[in-house]
Amino acid sequence: MIADAPVIDFHGHVGNWEPIGMLDDPLRMLHAMDRAGVDRACVFNIFHPEGRRGNDSTAAFVAQHPDRFIGFAYVSPMMPGTIEPELTRAIDELGLQAIKIYPPYTTYALDHEAWHPIFAFAEERGLTVISHTDNGELSEPRKFGAAAARFSGARFVAGHSGNVEPFRTQAIEMAQAHENFYLETCSTFRQPGVLEKLVAGAGADRVLFGSDQPLMDPRVQLGKIITADLTDSEKRLVIGGNAQRMLNLI
Amino acid sequence: MPTELNFRCEIPVIDANVGVGHRHDRPSPFADAPALLAQMDRHGVDQALVYHVQGEQVSALDGNDALHEWVAAGAGRLQPAWMASLGPESLQQLQQLHADRLVRAVRLHDTMSLPTPLTSWIYGDLLEWLQQEGIPLWISLADNDPVELADTLADFRALRTVIVGAHYVHAQLVAPLMKHLPRSCLELSRFETPGAIEDLVTQIGARRLLYGSFCPRYAMGPILWALHRQQIDAAQLQRILDGNTRELLGLETEVFS
Numbered sequence: 069m070i071a072d073a074p075v076i077d078f079h080g081h082v083g084n085w086e087p088i089g090m091l092d093d094p095l096r097m098l099h100a101m102d103r104a105g106v107d108r109a110c111v112f113n114i115f116h117p118e119g120r121r122g123n124d125s126t127a128a129f130v131a132q133h134p135d136r137f138i139g140f141a142y143v144s145p146m147m148p149g150t151i152e153p154e155l156t157r158a159i160d161e162l163g164l165q166a167i168k169i170y171p172p173y174t175t176y177a178l179d180h181e182a183w184h185p186i187f188a189f190a191e192e193r194g195l196t197v198i199s200h201t202d203n204g205e206l207s208e209p210r211k212f213g214a215a216a217a218r219f220s221g222a223r224f225v226a227g228h229s230g231n232v233e234p235f236r237t238q239a240i241e242m243a244q245a246h247e248n249f250y251l252e253t254c255s256t257f258r259q260p261g262v263l264e265k266l267v268a269g270a271g272a273d274r275v276l277f278g279s280d281q282p283l284m285d286p287r288v289q290l291g292k293i294i295t296a297d298l299t300d301s302e303k304r305l306v307i308g309g310n311a312q313r314m315l316n317l318i
Numbered sequence: 319m320p321t322e323l324n325f326r327c328e329i330p331v332i333d334a335n336v337g338v339g340h341r342h343d344r345p346s347p348f349a350d351a352p353a354l355l356a357q358m359d360r361h362g363v364d365q366a367l368v369y370h371v372q373g374e375q376v377s378a379l380d381g382n383d384a385l386h387e388w389v390a391a392g393a394g395r396l397q398p399a400w401m402a403s404l405g406p407e408s409l410q411q412l413q414q415l416h417a418d419r420l421v422r423a424v425r426l427h428d429t430m431s432l433p434t435p436l437t438s439w440i441y442g443d444l445l446e447w448l449q450q451e452g453i454p455l456w457i458s459l460a461d462n463d464p465v466e467l468a469d470t471l472a473d474f475r476a477l478r479t480v481i482v483g484a485h486y487v488h489a490q491l492v493a494p495l496m497k498h499l500p501r502s503c504l505e506l507s508r509f510e511t512p513g514a515i516e517d518l519v520t521q522i523g524a525r526r527l528l529y530g531s532f533c534p535r536y537a538m539g540p541i542l543w544a545l546h547r548q549q550i551d552a553a554q555l556q557r558i559l560d561g562n563t564r565e566l567l568g569l570e571t572e573v574f575s
Contacts, residue, residue: 071323089489089511100512103547256485256508260347260357260537281512283486287544288510294325295361295539303323 070105070294073304076311077101077109077286079198079227079254079278080137082129083122085115090283094132097282101136104287107308108317109279110138112168117144119154127162138315139164140198145182146174155189165315166196171206178211187215190222196314198225198252203235213242216249223314225250225276229266232257240269250314253306254278254289263296263306272302276310325543327362331559332569333538334367335456335482335505335530338388338396339381341371346534351391354533358395361538365395367423367456367530367563373401374461375431378408382415397567399456402444403427404434409444416451422567423454423480428461436466438473445470449477454566456505458483464491468498477501478566482530484509496522503562507532507541516549524554528562 069075082092092111101109111129113122122142130139141158143151158164167190169183176182178199190197201209209230216224229251230239243249251266251274266275277293279286293306312318338354340346348354358366368388373381378401389398400415402408402424415421426444429436438445448455457467460483471479478501484492485508492509496502496518504522506515507530518527529545531538545558563569 073323087490088487089514090486096513099549103549104544256510258536258540260534262537283511285510285512285514285544287547288540291325291540291543291547292537294323294543295537297360300323 069107070307071300074308074312075104075106075277075290076308076315076317077106077279077281078225078252078276078311080109080111080281081283082111082113082126083115085283088283092129092282094129094137098133098136100281100286104290106286106290108136108138109281109286110140110166110311112140112142114142114168114170114173116142117146117173118150119143119158120150123154123158123162123164126164140166140168142168142170143186144169144174145176145186148182148185151185152189155186159193159195166198169197169199171200172204174206177206178208179214183215187219187222191219192221194221196223196225198227201226201228201235201239202231209235209239209242213246213249216242216246220248223248223250225252227252227278228255229253231255236262236265240266243270243274250274250276250310252276252278253292254280254284256284258292263292264298267298267302267306272298272305273310275306277307325539325546326360327542327559329556329559331363331529331542332365332367332563333358333363333531333533334480334528334563335507336366336368336533337371337374337535338368339370339372339384341374342376344371346371348534351388351396355393355395357533357538361542363538363542365397367399367567368396369399369401369425369456373403373425373427375428378403378427379411382411397422397569399423399425401425401427404440409447413447416453421453423456424448425456426458426462428458429466430461430463436462436470438470441470445474445477449474452478454478454480456480456482459488460485460508464488464495468495471499471502475501479503480505480528480566482507483532486511489514493518493521496526502526503528503566505530506545506558507536510541510544515545519548519550519554524550524557525562527558529559
């Protein structure tokens with residue numbers, strides 16, 4: 069909690085990528101969360117295209133600290149036959165609460181129909197889908213926006229909010245165009261004024277704090293919001309109020 | 319741990335990594351010294367070590383010429399880090415600045431943007447002179463090949479260096495690099511692997527770590543707030559925020575009530 073406001077990190081990983089120091093040690097993550105004031109963190113494992121192995125590891129990770137971590141399911145259009153059964157299993161049996169997708173590990177741009185079974189599943193269940201977005205051809209926010217327009221019963225979260233310009237502006241435009249489109253804040257790029265621009269463009273009720281832990285420290289990523297030129301009420305929404313509402317944690 | 323929704327640093331702090339001016343390919347949001355000082359005030363930053371970004375890839379000579387007006391307009395709060403590049407002209411400019419008693423720090427240009435490896439047979443004269451004069455060198459891990467950096471600096475054992483720009487792709491090499499170069503310090507603006515700063519405090523000590531923001535490419539506030547959330551004591555925090563940079567630059571020690 070920060071000033072009695074819940075803090076929910078919407079972007080975190082399970083799985084190891086040790087060449088760049090990414091290790092999913094829950095105690096190490098909890099230490100950083102505690103020092104920052106983060107109450108809960110959403111986590112997913114994007115390293116297994118069939119979904120099952122990664123989702124099992126996510127569920128096991130969450131089970132160690134169910135009051136602190138929230139698991140999201142991962143599937144890939146590279147293995148289309150697994151999408152529906154694995155999402156059904158991950159949501160209904162493992163208790164994972166939203167869906168993560170990662171276009172750079174596929175050959176499909178976000179507006180390709182290969183993603184539609186995932187979006188249709190989310191729409192049918194009223195779930196949130198968070199995708200990596202950036203300047204890559206596969207991950208442009210406008211292509212994710214096309215999904216938001218077509219599958220209006222699901223919520224779409226642009227991880228990294230496009231990451232760099234002009235794709236950050238593009239992500240904001242998608243949020244303006246589609247009421248089910250949200251922006252998430254984690255990024256290695258931390259130019260002055262980015263948070264202010266996201267909130268001014270999309271509205272504070274559409275921006276979600278994320279850290280990308282354990283790749284990045286939530287203390288630095290939350291610091292972007294605490295030190296931004298935003299009102300207290302805007303900060304309360306961004307650091308956790310919006311996520312609380314979207315994940316039905318109220 | 320109690321905290322608030324807003325933050326401004328209330329203890330002395332020097333930002334050890336600020337670029338000023340418009341780069342050829344990247345205009346700055348802070349057009350002049352008053353704008354930068356206003357940004358520093360917003361975050362509670364007392365002083366900044368500033369270099370001119372024209373020196374990163376295009377011209378240290380021109381960047382250093384332009385830096386004078388920033389320092390002059392900085393109300394005594396902007397300390398110059400003069401850029402060094404290739405060629406005898408760059409070293410001659412630095413030597414003249416030093417003769418004018420204006421040099422507290424030098425920063426090396428980006429050696430990866432052109433095929434100019436960071437080797438002793440290219441940069442030896444510069445490094446030897448810095449070592450001889452006791453001038454610390456700021457050098458970017460993102461803009462120089464890590465192997466060249468480690469091998470070349472190891473030949474100048476008495477040279478004090480500050481490694482800047484380490485980020486998550488360098489997570490596994492920073493600690494070995496700091497052990498390999500025992501006279502080096504690490505500037506922390508982009509170093510955000512979870513727990514890594516606390517690990518470094520344990521492994522190499524707070525005396526070798528510096529707060530910097532990499533402004534204007536990064537905002538000043540986030541890493542400053544994050545440093546206040548580390549599990550380190552107040553003396554260690556003060557060293558990182560202010561004391562170590564003050565020592566490296568030879569600034570008069572601040573007296574606090």
